[in-house]
Amino acid sequence: MSASGAPRQKRCCGAEQAQVSAQRSQLKSAIPAVAAPLAHHPTSERLAGYALGDCSPGTALLVARHVAQCAKCAETILRWGSSPPSAWVPPAAKAWRTVSPGFEMSPVREVSGLGELVFMVRAAAGARMPGAVAGRIDEFVVLSGGILQGGQVAGAGDFWLPASHPQGELVACKKAGLEGLFTTSDEAWEHEG
Structure with a gap:
């Protein structure tokens, strides 16, 4: 380095x-x-x-x-000498669970491990995830649509750190909703739902 x-x-x-x-x-x-x-x-x-x-x-x-x-x-x-990322096709979600009204998540077991869990998330337009729930997310990438948190907007492709706004709720884009991926080290999510 x-x-x-x-x-x-x-x-x-x-x-x-x-x-x-x-x-x-x-x-x-x-x-x-x-x-x-x-x-x-x-x-x-x-x-x-x-x-x-x-x-x-x-x-x-x-x-x-x-x-x-x-x-x-x-x-x-x-x-830095790395290769471009390969194409990734999300696995078919098998078990969507409601996190809060309008927000659903499904585990991505193919890449979860080493003390972290990975989830796909989807949300209806304007749906809200309370800050207490959003604060448990370690990192988030927006695949489509967008989110608003703490007065900041993240759109498709953005890499977001919800834990940096622990009290701020996540609000899905009012027109397009939200699809994304997130990681968490909070293993309790594995058993919720």
Whole structure:
């Protein structure tokens, strides 16, 4: 790691440089053009952990979903020598549970583990999740729609840390609702519902 916390870049020979250039071109073509840059990003520590393969499976999934929509973070991980994220198809949700009126969640067992749980969440337009519940979420990535919390808005692709607003309720976008993924270390969620 460098003094800034970023992984040190390796010097490349000609063949490696061509491979990096090909990956960069592939990633640029895979990232959809967005009208405005995303507003909320993973911390540099989370990006570095992802780039080095040194993070939990759940965090890796959330960071990958963000990187797939964020040119800025995609460029960063490429500079650090990581590959672009692979495509991910969410598993068919089997057991949707109501968290609060209009908010439902379903476990993503394929990546849960190591003391964390991963859930898909969906919410009706304007649905509210109380702050006491939202504060139990460690990290969140918005797949579609958006959320409002503590006066800040997060839209599709944004990486959000609800625990940084522990008393603020999450409100789903009034037009499009919300679909997303979140991690939690609160194992009680495994048995609620």
